[in-house]
Amino acid sequence: MGTPCIQAASNIMGLPWWQASVLGFIGLSAGGTIAAGVFAFLAIIGVFPRIMGRTGTKRILLYETFIILGGILGNVSDLYELPIPIWFGGTFILGIFGLSAGIFVGCLVMSLAETLKAVPVLNRRIGLAVGLQYVILSVALGKLAGALVYFYKGMCI
């Protein structure tokens, strides 16, 4: 009589308790470490301060809350492949997501290039005196051309 009850209680998601606790512990630690790593990278690379500085808005706590929500929900929908309920205008919402992610990644790659000091070093080496804005514009256009070629000429799988 008692055995199935104990069996059920000691089974967590179809696993014996010790296996479940080992896997659970691994999962928790992995999640915590990776969250710290990925988000420390995002915070340090200076994308968010730059966007805030450009728009002149300083609601830092609110933005952080949205970063937290984005991280959590993005991860859940990625791992669980959750169907996100889009009742109408799914293409429109996807468009907004694509645009925002594009702006974000654009800032990210340029922050990365800036952190690595690629452009300043090049400028010093060849003694570039005028037209820095055109260099920056060329970088942006190059990124745009690269992204378009990548998506439309089948370079991605």
Place this chain on the structure above:
Amino acid sequence: MSSKTNTVYLNLSEITEVHTKDVFVRDVAKLYCSDTNIQNKCECVKLKHITEDRCRRYVENALDVIEKLEAVDPSVSVNNVGKVEYIIDYQRPRKPRYFWQWTKTLFVCVVCFCGAAFAIMTFNNDANVRDVFKELYRLVTGSEAQGTTILDLTYSIGLALGITVFFNHFAKWKLSTDPTPLEVEMRLYEDNISKTLIQNDGRKEQGIDIQ
């Protein structure tokens, strides 16, 4: 002329936002003098009259302030304990445009949300988290994983905990009184902007320089 010296301690802040065209000492600095009368007089000294009608940052020097303060009274001797170069950030006075401000805030919120979601998704795919989890599952249990496992669940919980601990808060609820990482980064960013403005102003390099 009195032989007594009144030491005025001058503490200029690095950058000050002003909305009026007449800038006084009390707008950009804190003063202290044991003689309150002198202190009040010094605080009301006019530093600058902004003639241009546009938002601009002016890089100024403490030496001019000291000169103007010492002209107030012969007994004044200035001791500068703050910045040597400082910035007056003139912003045209205008009505707060709440709609526009909130539109920008919404825009930044959407970019932050989608950017964070995109970053974690690309990380998961890049590092092939799913396959690693399958392998780990097989290693511990000896059987193949069917669909999502406990690893996915606890990974998601751990990720949420990690992000919250890293950012030190969730919404209004704060874990400790430390400033959050973004607040720290924002201050660093603003400091760098001020430093660059001051350095650009003092730079007289000929020929090769960024225009």
